Amino acid sequence: MSSLQVELVAADRKVWEGEASQVSARSIEGDLGILPGHQPLLCVLAEGEVRVNSGGSWRSAQIDGGFLSVDHDRVTIVAESVDASGMGS
Amino acid sequence: MGAQIREYRQRIRTVTATKKITRAMELMAASRVVRAQQAVRESTPYARALTRAVSAVATFSNEDHPLTTEHEDVRRAAVVIMTSDRGLAGAYSSSVIKESERLVAALREDGKEVVPYLLGRKVIGYYRFRHREPAAEWSGSSEKPTFELAREVGERLVADFTTPTDEGGIDEVHVVFTRFVTMVTQEPDVIRLLPLEVVEGEEAPDDDDLLPLYSFEPGAGQVLDALLPKYVNARLFNCMLQAAASELAARQRAMKSATDNAEELIKKYTRLANQARQAEITQEISEIVGGASALAEST
Numbered sequence: 001m002s003s004l005q006v007e008l009v010a011a012d013r014k015v016w017e018g019e020a021s022q023v024s025a026r027s028i029e030g031d032l033g034i035l036p037g038h039q040p041l042l043c044v045l046a047e048g049e050v051r052v053n054s055g056g057s058w059r060s061a062q063i064d065g066g067f068l069s070v071d072h073d074r075v076t077i078v079a080e081s082v083d084a085s086g087m088g089s
Numbered sequence: 090m091g092a093q094i095r096e097y098r099q100r101i102r103t104v105t106a107t108k109k110i111t112r113a114m115e116l117m118a119a120s121r122v123v124r125a126q127q128a129v130r131e132s133t134p135y136a137r138a139l140t141r142a143v144s145a146v147a148t149f150s151n152e153d154h155p156l157t158t159e160h161e162d163v164r165r166a167a168v169v170i171m172t173s174d175r176g177l178a179g180a181y182s183s184s185v186i187k188e189s190e191r192l193v194a195a196l197r198e199d200g201k202e203v204v205p206y207l208l209g210r211k212v213i214g215y216y217r218f219r220h221r222e223p224a225a226e227w228s229g230s231s232e233k234p235t236f237e238l239a240r241e242v243g244e245r246l247v248a249d250f251t252t253p254t255d256e257g258g259i260d261e262v263h264v265v266f267t268r269f270v271t272m273v274t275q276e277p278d279v280i281r282l283l284p285l286e287v288v289e290g291e292e293a294p295d296d297d298d299l300l301p302l303y304s305f306e307p308g309a310g311q312v313l314d315a316l317l318p319k320y321v322n323a324r325l326f327n328c329m330l331q332a333a334a335s336e337l338a339a340r341q342r343a344m345k346s347a348t349d350n351a352e353e354l355i356k357k358y359t360r361l362a363n364q365a366r367q368a369e370i371t372q373e374i375s376e377i378v379g380g381a382s383a384l385a386e387s388t
Contacts, residue, residue, distance in 0.1 A: 009138050011236040011326060013131045029307050042142055043306035044315040067315060069142055071303070078138045080236060080319065 002036045006052055006075045008061060010082040015061065022053040023075050025068055032068075040071040050077055052087075060086040094369070097362035101355055108351035114177065115344035118337045121232065122272070125334035128233075129269065132330055136323050143316050149302065150309035155251055156317045157285045160260040166201040167224070167246065167259040168192060169282070171266040171328060172209035173336045174231040179343035181267065181275075181336055182211035188277035189265040196263075204259055206246070208329070224249075234333055239326035246325075247318050250283050266328040267335035273342075275335035282324060285317060 006023060008016040023034040026048035034041075044067050051060045066079030146152065170189045172182040189212075193203045207213050207226040216223050225245060230238055252258030262283040267275050305312045 007134070007138075009134045011132065011135050011239075011323065012128065014134045027306055028311075032306075040303045041306060042145060042303045042312055044312055065315075066319075067142060067312070069138070069145070069303070076138050078135060078142070080240065080322070 002073055004034065004036055004073050004075050006054070006077070008050065008052070008077045008082065008084070008087070009079075010084075011080045015082045015084045016052070016059070016087050018052075018054055020052045020054040020075075023051070023068075023077070025050045025077065027068070034068075034070055034075055036073050038070050038073075040069075042069045043067060045077070045079070050079075062086075093365045094362055097358050097365060101358045101362065104351050104354045104358070108348055108355070111344045111347040111351060115341055115348055118341035118344060122334060122337035122341060125233075125330065125337050126269070129327070129330045129334055132323075132327060136327055139316065139320050139323050143313075143320050145303050146305065146309055146313050146316065150305070150313075152309050152313050154310075154313050154317055156247065156283060156321070159284050160254070162254075163201055163260040164254055165204055165259045166196045167204045167206055167249065167262045168196070169206045169242070169246070169262065169264040169266075169325075170208065170212045171264070171332045172207075172211040172231070173332075173340075174210040174228055176211065177343060178336055178340040179346075181339035181343075182209070185265055185267055185277050186212055186215055188279065192263060192265060192279055201260075204249075206242070208242070231336060232333055234326070234329035236322075236326055239329055240322050243318065243322035243325050246283065247321055264325070264328055266332045267339075269331040269334040269338070272338055275338055280324075280328070282321065285320065 003019045003021055004023060006016070006018060006020045007014065021036070025032055025034075026046050027043045028046045032043060045063065045065055047063065047065045049060050050063055051058050053059075062083040063077070063079035064081050066077065068078070069076045168189060170185065172185050176182070193205075196203050205216065205221070205223045207216060207223045208228070209231045210228045213223070213226050213228055227238060227242060246259075246262055249257070249259045250262060254260055261281060264280050264282050266278060266280075268278040269275050
């Protein structure tokens with residue numbers, strides 16, 4: 001199975017970039033999970049946690065609302081401010 | 090001892106002290122300008138992602154948004170002016186102010202009322218001295234702008250833009266800032282921030298990089314509602330970062346020439362002091378010789 005190329009971007013820096021098998025985030029309409037092969041999507045995120053399953057372990061970051069775009073297994077999560085203390089290295 | 094030598098030495102001492110200060114400021118600006126350039130670079134992934142998303146929505150939906158529609162009758166135009174908080178940066182602030190005055194005059198000629206929004210103590214002082222009332226002012230972080238400030242300014246501008254003109258709203262927003270071209274060239278520039286025109290990146294997209302047919306969640310309208318204010322903030326933030334880098338580069342250059350100038354002055358005064366000392370010695374010798382020969386003649 002293919003994997004997702006994930007980019008987590010804050011206003012003043014790129015927070016994290018890497019491969020992942022699953023991404024979950026909270027949109028303003030409810031929780032949202034992205035797996036490889038998802039259809040192109042542009043979605044508004046609410047304040048909350050973004051979780052990325054990379055290499056079998058979950059990393060998480062707090063965002064203050066933003067948006068998420070998916071196309072061709074490339075996921076870009078964009079938020080104005082990101083608390084990345086749970087992202088590891 | 091000649092009062093002249095003392096005076097020259099005093100001047101040398103003061104110039105040396107000044108030189109130390111300007112040299113220190115030059116070095117500080119030089120190290121900060123690198124960091125400021127880095128900040129500009131680090132903000133590009135965010136700006137790129139936003140631009141891509143906004144153009145995706147714009148391409149696949151015919152949504153009209155208040156922030157992108159031109160007001161029919163433009164009566165009040167906002168001008169955002171970005172200068173530095175501190176001086177000693179050569180012509181940096183004054184060239185931005187000059188550019189803004191040109192823009193203000195042009196807008197007035199078109200019969201528009203100008204509403205100034207000021208960033209940086211220099212332009213605030215300029216307006217206060219002339220008793221002009223700004224709509225809003227921010228200062229304190231021109232060298233190292235934070236995204237929070239950009240958000241604050243952006244929210245204020247968007248709020249005023251969406252207010253009807255009769256209730257103190259504005260119909261368009263221009264930003265005057267200094268574009269950082271290279272380390273040696275920074276030029277004052279004007280962009281129109283609102284109503285928005287989405288600028289695509291310079292490079293044309295490749296064939297396989299065509300924007301896919303996105304589905305929007307919850308809907309194209311809501312996505313646009315959420316994106317456009319962020320887009321405004323991101324563009325403002327980018328302007329502020331470029332202005333900060335330009336300010337530091339301008340300060341570095343100004344301080345370098347001040348240091349060079351001080352060196353030149355020290356050299357000049359050292360020559361003069363040496364000359365004065367030599368003249369004094371010569372005079373003393375001729376006095377002694379003259380005195381001795383007068384004594385010899387009298388006996």
